[in-house]
Amino acid sequence: MLVLQPVAHSVAQAATQTPEELNLQKKMLAFLESKAASWDGTLQAQIEPPNIKNQPKCENVEIFIPGRGATLRPTVTLGIRCLGPKPWVSYTQANIRIDGNYYITARPIRAGTTLSMQDLERRKGDLLRLPRGTLIDPEQLVGYITRYRLNARKPIKASAIRSPLSIERGQMVYMEVRGVGFVARSEGKAMEDGEPGDHIQVRTASGQIVTATILDAHTVLVPM
Structure with missing residues (x-):
C-alpha cells in the first residue's frame, strides 16, 4: 500500500504562486501518486513550481513523464501539456523517494540454491535507488532457485533467480x-x-x- 508524505513548501514560496499554479501542483502530485501506486511504501515528493505565468490560461491539463516507457526515478522531469483552449507544453522537475522494505542476501549464496527466508535479511530505504530489476517482495524470492552465486548483503535482481518449474539450457x-x-x-x-x-x-x-x-x-x- 502506498502512503503519501507530502513535502511542505515555504510560506514565501506558496505566497508567490497563483491559484492556477497551486492547482497544477496538486495535479502533478496526484499524477506521481498514481504512478507510484504499485509500490509498497511511503511516497515523498518535492515538485519545483512550474513557470507558467506567461502561458495562456488552460482549462484542460495533462501531466506526463517525457520519453517512451518512462518510469519513476529519484529526479524526474514532469511534462505539463495544455490541451486547450490554446495548447502549450511546459516542463518542471520533481525530487521523489519511496521509502519501503526490501530484502538483501543474508550471506553468500551458491548457485542452484532454493531460497528461503533464512537466506534473506530485511532492509528499509528508498526503493527508487535500488538497482533496476531488484525484487523487493519476499514472495518473489522464497522458493526460487539462484542462477549464479550471490554475494552477501546485496539486493537480488530478477535475472539472478529462476522459477522452480523452469528449464535450463542443456537439461x-x-x-x-x-x-x-x-x-x-x-x-x-x-x-x-x-x-x-x-x-x-x-x-x-x-x-x-x-x-x-x-x-x-x-x-x-x-x-x-
Missing part, C-alpha cells in the same frame, strides 16, 4: 506428444532456458531440433 527433458486417446513420451535436450508457457527449442535423440512448450521443470509439449 534433459521429457518430450510429450498428445493426440486423441494417446500420449507419446521421449527424451530430449533443452537448447534454451525458459519458464512454464515459454516456447523453447529441444534436440531429440535423433538430432532433430523441435519447438516445444514448457509444462514444468521436466516436461515439454511438442505440437503434432
